[in-house]
Amino acid sequence: MRSCCRFGIIEGRKTVRVIEANTRAGGRIFTLDNGMECGAEFVHGKLPITEQLIKESGSSLVPVEGKIYQNNNGNWKEEENFIEGWGELMKCLSGLKHDLSLQEFLQEYFSDEKYTTLRKAVTRFAEGYDLVNMNDASTLALKAEWEKEEDEQYRVKSGYGAIINYLVKQILANKGLIGYGKPVTKIEWNENLTRVFIDEDNFFQSKKILITIPPGIWHKGEKAKGFIHFDPAIPRQIDALKNIGFGAVIKFVLDFSESFWNKETPGAGFIFSNEKIPVWWTCLPTDKNRLTGWFGGLSTLDYDTADEKSLLQLAISSLSGIFKKDEQTIQNLITGYQTVNWNTMPYVYGGYSYTTLHTASARALLRDPVAGSIFFAGEGLYEGPYSGMVEAAFQNGLNVAQSILSK
Numbered sequence: 001m002r003s004c005c006r007f008g009i010i011e012g013r014k015t016v017r018v019i020e021a022n023t024r025a026g027g028r029i030f031t032l033d034n035g036m037e038c039g040a041e042f043v044h045g046k047l048p049i050t051e052q053l054i055k056e057s058g059s060s061l062v063p064v065e066g067k068i069y070q071n072n073n074g075n076w077k078e079e080e081n082f083i084e085g086w087g088e089l090m091k092c093l094s095g096l097k098h099d100l101s102l103q104e105f106l107q108e109y110f111s112d113e114k115y116t117t118l119r120k121a122v123t124r125f126a127e128g129y130d131l132v133n134m135n136d137a138s139t140l141a142l143k144a145e146w147e148k149e150e151d152e153q154y155r156v157k158s159g160y161g162a163i164i165n166y167l168v169k170q171i172l173a174n175k176g177l178i179g180y181g182k183p184v185t186k187i188e189w190n191e192n193l194t195r196v197f198i199d200e201d202n203f204f205q206s207k208k209i210l211i212t213i214p215p216g217i218w219h220k221g222e223k224a225k226g227f228i229h230f231d232p233a234i235p236r237q238i239d240a241l242k243n244i245g246f247g248a249v250i251k252f253v254l255d256f257s258e259s260f261w262n263k264e265t266p267g268a269g270f271i272f273s274n275e276k277i278p279v280w281w282t283c284l285p286t287d288k289n290r291l292t293g294w295f296g297g298l299s300t301l302d303y304d305t306a307d308e309k310s311l312l313q314l315a316i317s318s319l320s321g322i323f324k325k326d327e328q329t330i331q332n333l334i335t336g337y338q339t340v341n342w343n344t345m346p347y348v349y350g351g352y353s354y355t356t357l358h359t360a361s362a363r364a365l366l367r368d369p370v371a372g373s374i375f376f377a378g379e380g381l382y383e384g385p386y387s388g389m390v391e392a393a394f395q396n397g398l399n400v401a402q403s404i405l406s407k
């Protein structure tokens, strides 16, 4: 027997039902009780909606502090701008008129042997930070990203999760409904109605639905937890969703009994090296003895089957290489840790989106709802200066929600 739940308009207001696959709210915002940020952590500049929500939730922004250190084959350097030749690269980019992949761009304009180091450094940066695949990343999109002024960075004082807790409370206070642990598996639709199935027998029915699942699910396809079948099929939209680039990342958060890094890197905020996990950051200005490791890009896919113990070992061996301490010493200092391989995380399968050569047309197509009733939103659908960020998800979600209400 199929059970159905309708939702629509009650007392002149739209009722909203959130159907969440996971057993918690927040998606890629994933703050643990001990304050570890396993997903989003930074607020990159003054971001209107994020800032407003932080204020409303009763939290505040804390500017990120600390020096930037670079370790090159055991030698420490303290500096801001690491990529030699970056100015020349940006000058060349500023004159670029036609789009091509970043790989093609470097081959076309920086193939000379004298640029070998620059090519490697740019590749490392684009793969590691922007999480792009060099073969399909749009150079014009990266140019826009890299031309932006470097804004001050912040953390949310009580953790990003504070915004999520606040939003959940707001939804419930406004008679919205949230169901956890209910992955949508199928959507049946026609011109008048959509049926959202959480299993063969149970569905919700509505005139309009908004789908915000991450692009990683569409890339992985039917094997992905969270994949949704449509009846009738919507192949053009699914192809478009696959044309939104989605980067790969593994994050490591380690607590220690002491800040052992203060000897080589006093007052460190960020530590860069050529180790497997190339980027680490501290928690300054707080006094937590915590290091967070960032490993982004396609090479992280080699660890798809690695268990938590192997990932911890990878972190220990990287720190051992950077600080020239034996692994056992580092191991003995660890008091707690969390490793999160986002590439294999059910209902997500990746870090954040990037723009490929086909993403602009894909996003344009996805702006049109299917049959005026199935809308798509989320950070992957966002186009603008906050690409890949929490702010992108908020702005895009708000715009699409407003457009639903106006129809």
Ligand SMILES: Cc1cc2nc3c(=O)[nH]c(=O)nc-3n(C[C@H](O)[C@H](O)[C@H](O)COP(=O)(O)OP(=O)(O)OC[C@H]3O[C@@H](n4cnc5c(N)ncnc54)[C@H](O)[C@@H]3O)c2cc1C
Pocket (backbone or CB within 6 Å): 019, 020, 021, 022, 025, 026, 027, 028, 029, 038, 039, 040, 041, 042, 043, 044, 182, 183, 184, 185, 212, 213, 214, 217, 225, 226, 227, 228, 249, 251, 342, 347, 348, 350, 351, 352, 377, 378, 379, 380, 388, 389, 390, 391, 392, 393
């Ligand atoms: C490691 C990491 C670090 C990051 N760092 C930063 C940072 O410092 N600053 C920043 O601004 N951004 C950062 N980001 C990016 C930021 O987290 C995302 O851009 C943003 O949270 C995306 O929000 P979203 O709502 O679009 O998607 P998500 O947060 O991924 O939400 C999608 C939701 O859909 C649910 N879902 C999936 N499938 C189904 C289904 N079939 N049925 C029902 N529900 C489903 C998922 O469980 C999830 O809750 C980071 C991301 C990662 C992974």
